[in-house]
Amino acid sequence: MRLTATPRSHFSRKVRLLLDHLGLPYELDDPGNVADIDKEIFGGNSLMSVPVLSDGQQFVFESDNIARYVVRKFDPADAYGVLTEDTESLNLRAVMNGIMENDVKLVLSTRTGMEPDKYPYFQKARQAILQGIVWLEERGQCFAQDEITYREFYLISMWDHLTFYDVVELDYPVLLSTITKLSQSNLVRCCAPA
Ligand SMILES: N[C@@H](CCC(=O)N[C@@H](CS)C(=O)NCC(=O)O)C(=O)O
Known part of the structure; x- marks a missing residue:
């Protein structure tokens, strides 16, 4: 998996914490300055924001969507309560x-x-x-x-x-x-x- 994210991004960090706690390896793709206006550096995200996850042919935008995607695919027991409806x-x-x-x-x-x-x-x-x-x-x-x-x-x-x-x-x-x-x-x- 590849995560387009800056090292300082808080929205990206909650996804990184999840991936790290699940022991899932990923490559970090740092777009640099998130204020830049260039869709391509944001993993193709038209909103030009991070994080973006790519997993094979699958692209997932938005931190909570990424967390849900990761948990559904790799942690169906949902050890960290990502899928809670509480x-x-x-x-x-x-x-x-x-x-x-x-x-x-x-x-x-x-x-x-x-x-x-x-x-x-x-x-x-x-x-x-x-x-x-x-x-x-x-x-x-x-x-x-x-x-x-x-x-x-x-x-x-x-x-x-x-x-x-x-x-x-x-x-x-x-x-x-x-x-x-x-x-x-x-x-x-x-x-x-x-
Ligand atoms: N709701 C989005 C928010 C993402 C977001 O705002 N990310 C910031 C970095 S922490 C960003 O890339 N901002 C660029 C911009 O708003 O132009 C998510 O949860 O992924």
């Missing part, structure tokens, strides 16, 4: 996805020469990140410290990206203690943004 898990994942999307807006607007904090659109993005994290912190006990699942893959990927790009101040002790515990694992640390 409402609480799906809400947690929706909020983390939303935070990651808003994080991308802020990082890419800055990278392409804007000053995001001048504009209400980006102020709302930052506010959504902050409110989302408070909401997650209030539900911090929902995250496992010793039994990692796809939900924790999200959390780690989201948190480390926000930290790496210094998007917002992160003073949330419940989440931090979970992240610190989970980050003791080599599998988690080895694909951290650097």
Whole structure:
């Protein structure tokens, strides 16, 4: 398998964490700057975003679609809870996805020469990140410290990206203690943004 992904992409990292925990080998195809406008460097993804998985003749776009594809093909027992329909898990994942999307807006607007904090659109993005994290912190006990699942893959990927790009101040002790515990694992640390 080949994963088109940048080393810092949080959406890609949750897929990489899944592949690594399942022990599935893949080749990383790094398009470089995800702000670039060239469909071909994004594995043919018309939306020009990562991750994209190619597996033989099969192309899969979008991180959660990739995770579901991988689990259906290689891990039908779904050891990491990717296919869950549990409402609480799906809400947690929706909020983390939303935070990651808003994080991308802020990082890419800055990278392409804007000053995001001048504009209400980006102020709302930052506010959504902050409110989302408070909401997650209030539900911090929902995250496992010793039994990692796809939900924790999200959390780690989201948190480390926000930290790496210094998007917002992160003073949330419940989440931090979970992240610190989970980050003791080599599998988690080895694909951290650097
Ligand atoms: N919903 C998509 C979001 C993917 C996404 O936004 N990826 C970022 C990198 S972390 C990207 O490639 N952004 C490029 C852009 O938005 O132009 C997914 O889950 O795969």
